[in-house]
Amino acid sequence: MVNKTLATCKEAVAGVFDGATILLGGFGDPGLPGQILEALRLQGAKNLTVVHNGSGGGTHSLGGLIHDGKVRKLIASFPSNPGNMSFQEKYLKGEIELELVPQGTLAERIRAAGAGLGGFFTPTGAGTDLAAGKETRVLDGREMVFEKALHADFAFVRAYRGDRLGNLNYRMAMRNFNVPMATAAKFVVAEIDELVPVGGIDPEDVHTPGIFVDHVVEVVRHPEYLKITTEGR
Amino acid sequence: MVNKTLATCKEAVAGVFDGATILLGGFGDPGLPGQILEALRLQGAKNLTVVHNGSGGGTHSLGGLIHDGKVRKLIASFPSNPGNMSFQEKYLKGEIELELVPQGTLAERIRAAGAGLGGFFTPTGAGTDLAAGKETRVLDGREMVFEKALHADFAFVRAYRGDRLGNLNYRMAMRNFNVPMATAAKFVVAEIDELVPVGGIDPEDVHTPGIFVDHVVEVVRHPEYLKITTEGR
Amino acid sequence: MSLTREGIAYRVASELPDGSYVNLGIGIPTLVSSFIGPNKEVFFHSENGILGMGPLAQPGHEDPDLVNAGKQYVTLLPGASVFDHPTSFSMIRGGHVDYAVLGALEVAANGDLANWRTPGEKVPGVGGAMDLAFGVRNVIVTMTHITNKGKPKILSKCTLPLTAPHCVTHIFTDMAVIDVTPEGLVLREVAPGLDPKTIQSHTEAPLRVSPNCKEMNVPANFLAAPAAR
């Protein structure tokens, strides 16, 4: 019988090796696999290339990974949030490399990798500094930039419900980068709020089918998360 | 107040002009906008380019459009079903042009158009007759073929539920080509089983957000459809 | 007189047609949603995967899984939908979003937009700004007409790195409403009490004055003395 459940986040990150490329889902808190990230920070792998919309913050989770010097390179669209001091310090000291990618291009490059495509032409960025040196051609009457698929060794995502087959369902704005990221890595683990029996997610409500997912790990939301719901932020 | 509902399928096709390119959703019966198609056949526009997975059959709906000589060109992946006599006869007489596209490439070309991308590289078809004369390059270690976005003037799709804002929800295997097609034409109309009040589709169950849809038209399923459910086929 | 930030947002809100799909950037643009009256439906898009976004969540009623692109807790209106990033940026890049309302550092007479990289900025970040500027049909810029050092932001040519060339269609400032046309910038409205000559004096790029140029219709509580700038 197929059983993709893991008991702990520690198991989820056990295989991460030095130099690995990691897709991290989430946009802000929704869909961020915060507890897997914290386990990853404690696991100790280094020289990581991390793909995420932002750069995290604080000293735990993604911000912590960066703070601890485990991230060699960040591929992101908006790493410049004023709260993300660790990234900014390391970046200004030249201790972390940054590949800055427009948000839609970042999502599409990840999707392309999961979909087996080699790359695509997008109008976004043509003629700007972010397309400097990139191949362009005119398609549908517009100048477009060639962007390559972005593959990874690991993807860590966060969903709301999951089952032992790896089927995932997201709440509200949790889907964001998680849906494409779950398709684009060799090893995919989802942090979930609730493990449900097979059939517990309606076939029409499966947002990430289990074929894309290697493991699910059920966690209790971190108090920080719960605080938000009751106190605001 | 926004109201995208139409009273009849006739209104849905009123604007179709000679020489138009039309995306037709559906795969087999599920998701096929059969009654809009029948209205289109009666409307009389000709020299149409039709994009659909197959070639229809019989003398109504898509098969009828072809039978009546309204289709100049078909862009399809599987037009060769033995039942589709009209297409086969016209094709063998040279009265209809065929652009044969692998099914996944067809879906992706339509999606690319809706997503504002100019084209993409896919491994599918590299080195075969269907990629003859097409640009190729090696990406991710594989030979890949360049395929262009496929735009259209009209898209006709079929969904299960819809609201006056154009939000659509599909049942079971109805999504197929409808989801990408609804994004890729200048004018998009959905045939639906049930018009529900705004808010009647849960935000997480909207499969085609209303931003992509110009109109919805509620229809009672054709008896042919109902026959299938009670008698099988 | 010049418009307050709320005044600019109010004026933009009255410009958005019934049934339009609109993405609001951070800053003044965020304020626009408050000024859509009850007589029209405007659908707000957030690039992290929301269409039909409602007001900010009331304190104590935040949904932890529902934030906007600025990471604020928001609500959904009836008829809203949620989706993933590829779908969200298909809406933007595919030309389905009708209006993007964005802040700007500089706008050029040809519609070039610079809003993603300031000169002194040490860490760059682009987010969805380029996708919006390249993908959306109508790009409305909202900003103060001049910098806080009194320098014009509407220029013959941008000096900062571009977000996108030829993308801005309308400029709404505390002083004026300006359309970007193939023939250059056209002054369509002026703030109450200001005249076209004054606007031109604060604008580096040449302005043509529309034959229909008029004073903006903005409630008095959204107006400030020029000194307030």
Place this chain on the structure above:
Amino acid sequence: MSLTREGIAYRVASELPDGSYVNLGIGIPTLVSSFIGPNKEVFFHSENGILGMGPLAQPGHEDPDLVNAGKQYVTLLPGASVFDHPTSFSMIRGGHVDYAVLGALEVAANGDLANWRTPGEKVPGVGGAMDLAFGVRNVIVTMTHITNKGKPKILSKCTLPLTAPHCVTHIFTDMAVIDVTPEGLVLREVAPGLDPKTIQSHTEAPLRVSPNCKEMNVPANFLAAPAAR
């Protein structure tokens, strides 16, 4: 003895590992799903947007919105999901589907597959065949070993237009199980009563006989006299 169509399907079914994701083509491949025993879970994918497909619907219980790639009314098993074409072909082309079981007209020693265009065919159709052949890691071909005119289908080089080069990994026929390896075709199993020499005589491409080559383990009711071919 040789295997019936059901026999070939039975043998393929026993090859599919627990937990594998499998797309079945039309013809003999469709029969495979009937022979997955209760001791393993195999997930069937249909390219029109279904994962976790169950058996054909019982007459009178068809769901009009649920067909498979062959347009037959099907059912869903618990844990199934439905999705659109782009997602479905992301699964195929992106290498997420573990096995494709396909029919073939010709297979070459290097794994080249020809199964989409017959010589006399007047109207071409490709469907999802190329996406499957290019995208899926393990491509299992099921077919009769020779044509109904007695000619071999396993050739040194395909004569018909290719579906994909170098894609076939395993060949299951009524006579044999053959693996496609970098060193060429390796005969792994023979039908009961047949010997490698007989198989080679019906195979144009050269076969290496695996040191572990053995008789197929197939129930007697799935075997037919060679004359039945």
